[in-house]
Amino acid sequence: MTAHGRNLVPMLAIGAAALVLPFLLPDYRIQLAFLWVMILFALTWDIMGGQMGYNSFGNILYFGIGMYVCAVIQRDAGFDYFPGLFIGLGAAAIFSVVIAAVLGAGLLGLRGHYFAIGTLGLGIAAGEIASGWDYIGAGSGMVTPVFPGEIGGRQTFFYFASFVLAVVTFLVLKRIYAGRFGLAINAIRDDEDKAEAMGLHTTRYKTVAWCVSAFFLGIAGGLVGNLIGFIDPRDVAFAGATYGVFMVLMAILGGKGTLWGPVIGATVFHVMQEVFWTYLLGWQRVALGLLIVVIVVFFPQGILGWVREHFPERFGIRVETATDDADAR
Amino acid sequence: MLQVEDVSKRFGGVVANADISIKVNPGEIVGLIGPNGSGKTTLFNSIVGFHPIDSGSIRFQGHEISRLRVPQIARLGMLRTFQQTRVYGRVSCMQNMRISTPQRDERLRNMFARFPPEIDDRAEELLEFVGLFSKRHLLAGELSFGQQKLLEFAMALMNGPKMLLLDEPTAGINPTLINGLIDRLRRANAEMGITLLVIEHNMRVIMNLAQRMYCLAHGELLAEGPPERIQKDERVVAAYLGAH
Ligand SMILES: Nc1ncnc2c1ncn2[C@@H]1O[C@H](COP(=O)(O)OP(=O)(O)O)[C@@H](O)[C@H]1O
Ligand SMILES: [Mg+2]
Numbered sequence A: 001m002t003a004h005g006r007n008l009v010p011m012l013a014i015g016a017a018a019l020v021l022p023f024l025l026p027d028y029r030i031q032l033a034f035l036w037v038m039i040l041f042a043l044t045w046d047i048m049g050g051q052m053g054y055n056s057f058g059n060i061l062y063f064g065i066g067m068y069v070c071a072v073i074q075r076d077a078g079f080d081y082f083p084g085l086f087i088g089l090g091a092a093a094i095f096s097v098v099i100a101a102v103l104g105a106g107l108l109g110l111r112g113h114y115f116a117i118g119t120l121g122l123g124i125a126a127g128e129i130a131s132g133w134d135y136i137g138a139g140s141g142m143v144t145p146v147f148p149g150e151i152g153g154r155q156t157f158f159y160f161a162s163f164v165l166a167v168v169t170f171l172v173l174k175r176i177y178a179g180r181f182g183l184a185i186n187a188i189r190d191d192e193d194k195a196e197a198m199g200l201h202t203t204r205y206k207t208v209a210w211c212v213s214a215f216f217l218g219i220a221g222g223l224v225g226n227l228i229g230f231i232d233p234r235d236v237a238f239a240g241a242t243y244g245v246f247m248v249l250m251a252i253l254g255g256k257g258t259l260w261g262p263v264i265g266a267t268v269f270h271v272m273q274e275v276f277w278t279y280l281l282g283w284q285r286v287a288l289g290l291l292i293v294v295i296v297v298f299f300p301q302g303i304l305g306w307v308r309e310h311f312p313e314r315f316g317i318r319v320e321t322a323t324d325d326a327d328a329r
Numbered sequence B: 001m002l003q004v005e006d007v008s009k010r011f012g013g014v015v016a017n018a019d020i021s022i023k024v025n026p027g028e029i030v031g032l033i034g035p036n037g038s039g040k041t042t043l044f045n046s047i048v049g050f051h052p053i054d055s056g057s058i059r060f061q062g063h064e065i066s067r068l069r070v071p072q073i074a075r076l077g078m079l080r081t082f083q084q085t086r087v088y089g090r091v092s093c094m095q096n097m098r099i100s101t102p103q104r105d106e107r108l109r110n111m112f113a114r115f116p117p118e119i120d121d122r123a124e125e126l127l128e129f130v131g132l133f134s135k136r137h138l139l140a141g142e143l144s145f146g147q148q149k150l151l152e153f154a155m156a157l158m159n160g161p162k163m164l165l166l167d168e169p170t171a172g173i174n175p176t177l178i179n180g181l182i183d184r185l186r187r188a189n190a191e192m193g194i195t196l197l198v199i200e201h202n203m204r205v206i207m208n209l210a211q212r213m214y215c216l217a218h219g220e221l222l223a224e225g226p227p228e229r230i231q232k233d234e235r236v237v238a239a240y241l242g243a244h
Helices: A003-024 A026-052 A060-076 A083-108 A112-131 A153-177 A180-190 A190-195 A200-228 A233-237 A240-252 A261-279 A284-298 A301-310 B040-047 B069-077 B094-099 B117-131 B143-160 B175-191 B203-209 B227-232 B235-243
Strands: B001-011 B015-026 B030-033 B055-060 B078-080 B163-167 B195-199 B213-215 B220-225
Touching: A003 A200, A026 A180, A026 A240, A026 A261, A026 B030, A060 A083, A060 A200, A060 A233, A060 A240, A060 A284, A060 B175, A083 A112, A083 A153, A083 A200, A083 B078, A112 A233, A153 A180, A153 A200, A153 A284, A180 A200, A180 B094, A190 A200, A190 B069, A200 A233, A233 B040, A233 B143, A240 A301, A261 A284, A261 A301, A284 B175, A284 B235, B001 B040, B015 B030, B015 B040, B015 B220, B030 B040, B030 B117, B030 B175, B030 B203, B040 B163, B040 B195, B055 B175, B069 B078, B094 B117, B094 B143, B117 B175, B175 B195, B175 B203, B213 B227, B213 B235, B220 B227, B220 B235, B227 B235
Parallel strands: B030 B195, B030 B213, B078 B163, B163 B195
Antiparallel strands: B001 B015, B001 B055, B213 B220
16 A cells, blocks of 8 residues: 555544544543644654654743733733634744744754753743743633633534644644655754754754744644633643653654654553543552653653564565665675 | 865864865865874864864865854865764665755755655665665665765765765775775766865775875874875885884
């Protein structure tokens, strides 16, 4: 089957499930919406962490910024609900991208562990600032505007909005990974000195990669603020200890540096997490901690990484049997 | 084409290059020899902007480049290969070739562009040229050291440089294949018009290849001239004997 056909079947199956599930399990719409958000988290983290080899522990920053920017526009700009929401989401995306470009100029000169450590403080610092800033509700948080229409309409609307956003993110990444951008960031991951020696605009690619993450995370933040209805600065918006860590783990679990890996990893992780919450009440955090250890110890390559290692030809890696250039042994 | 004048480079107390001056004319193949640790790789690193030089001047096609950074110099059309060989290990050989296309006029729009089919045609042609065509869908990291050297050479050609600095291109290559490689280096020079500056440890290879040579020892320029003269130069012979 062609690569195209191979992708089409799972995509159609996912699409069908996505349309049916909120009506089959109406009580779980928020959790289901969060599944799409988790997939988006893992996908956007993997741009830098997997495809480019720059582990960022600060991506949650853009999620939180998007959430607040969108909510402030909805609250203060005086639009009706839906125009306000859409303008708010647009502003969230733009604002996050601008911040990423500015921070990128400073942080992306750091390599390897230094970059990872440099990003570690971002979410924490932002959480502190947000908790002390009265304009956005300080420590007591912000409430997003009331959704017009019938009760429960909010959950359904934001479920589908999250779904559409995750799918768009996936398709955009699939498209740009197939071109120059994807190979350039892979080159930076595999050998940044070599990439520079070949004349690649490494700084530009790195900054743009972070901006792409920030763009989708910013919009996701705007949506999630409205899905939940309440923004807490430390536990929701800049939740580095939960979402910020989850995005890393989900990408690793599914397989860093692959397109489907983060999708698979996020799905498995989210389902397990929900199961723990339901059946292991009181022990859920312990179980989650153990899960994290198991992932890092036993699946350093991730699910798809394991599959790639055992079935490389499924990923287009092959030697031809031709002997036309036997001199290259 | 390349003019290096009185370039010095120290690492702490070690003088790796002391007042080195060399010149490479357009279209030439110039050799750079010298015992291990004599400062050849350091000179390459200085030329391509890998580290700042302590003093001196480096001009490429008339422009002073000693202050420019590595990617800027590469985009002017001067590339280097690495003694320890560097390729992008976790992507295929074809992908290594694709991303090695020149980056001279890159805008945001091209950053997200797809690769046009001509690029694949050219990549396959060059992989055929270095003898890696059947390996083109393998991960570059799975190639042997010698094959990676050939891939690195093909990647450099893909970039269409004006001048290529090769750091020990035959090291680690199966001796029976070295003649083929010499032939390819000559063809890159003659057919693609690429000026070559080649560091080489293997005397037989460089005598065969270079039209003119420089010899370094202990960070200093010891001798220069055509291969026959260098070969007979007493100081060169002494430096090599002393080093072994
Ligand atoms: N980055 C570095 N830091 C410290 N010393 C170095 C560095 N690079 C090279 N040297 C020293 O400079 C001298 C010349 O090394 P090099 O240029 O690699 O020699 P060659 O390539 O001729 O074998 C050696 O004594 C080496 O130890
Ligand atoms: Mg050397």
